[in-house]
Amino acid sequence: MKKMIAILTLVTAFVTSAFALDETINNKKVLDAFKEEFAKAKDVSWYTTTDKYVAKFTLNARKVTAHYDREGVLLATSRYIDDAELPLNVITRLMKKYPDQKINNIVEYEADGLTTYVVTLESETHWTVLKAESNGNITRLKKLQKA
Structure with a gap:
């Protein structure tokens, strides 16, 4: 429950533009993990904080958000359904x-x-x-x- 509240807080922070847009991230672990997990993603935009990377993209005509730590571990995803x-x-x-x-x-x-x-x-x-x-x-x- 606490983790879900933390995720909802993180998403709220994202919506209020707490992340800095960074079209070209320089973390190979994160990029490799993203490409492996979401190979068919389109229109990818990256946002960063001091300790996380967030990718917003379209997959199968759905808007998706993926949260990664600096080691390339997928922490959470959200999508409209x-x-x-x-x-x-x-x-x-x-x-x-x-x-x-x-x-x-x-x-x-x-x-x-x-x-x-x-x-x-x-x-x-x-x-x-x-x-x-x-x-x-x-x-x-x-x-x-x-x-």
């Missing part, structure tokens, strides 16, 4: 618990062998942001009123 790609127990619980809301977007996070999903639902009056685990557990993170 469709509702059809959610585990069956997650989608059925969402439909049962939030029948009046539609899925706006889903981001799948993988770290430390665990997969979680951040799902944004939309109703006429608000958005609901949820964290769903592969086992079907769902936690509400935020509820935002529409203006």
Whole structure:
């Protein structure tokens, strides 16, 4: 759980431009690991921090983000997915618990062998942001009123 919160914090930091864009990274271990794992990646952009490398790219028409340490170890990935790609127990619980809301977007996070999903639902009056685990557990993170 703490690791997932750390990953979500890292992704939030990425969204707020805490990383410096570095189109040409000089770490062979990271580049080799990336090329081996994501050989068919397109439109790759690299971002760096003092101790991590982040690649944003497109793979099979999906936006993907991969986080590496300086040794080339893949720490975490995130990607946008469709509702059809959610585990069956997650989608059925969402439909049962939030029948009046539609899925706006889903981001799948993988770290430390665990997969979680951040799902944004939309109703006429608000958005609901949820964290769903592969086992079907769902936690509400935020509820935002529409203006």
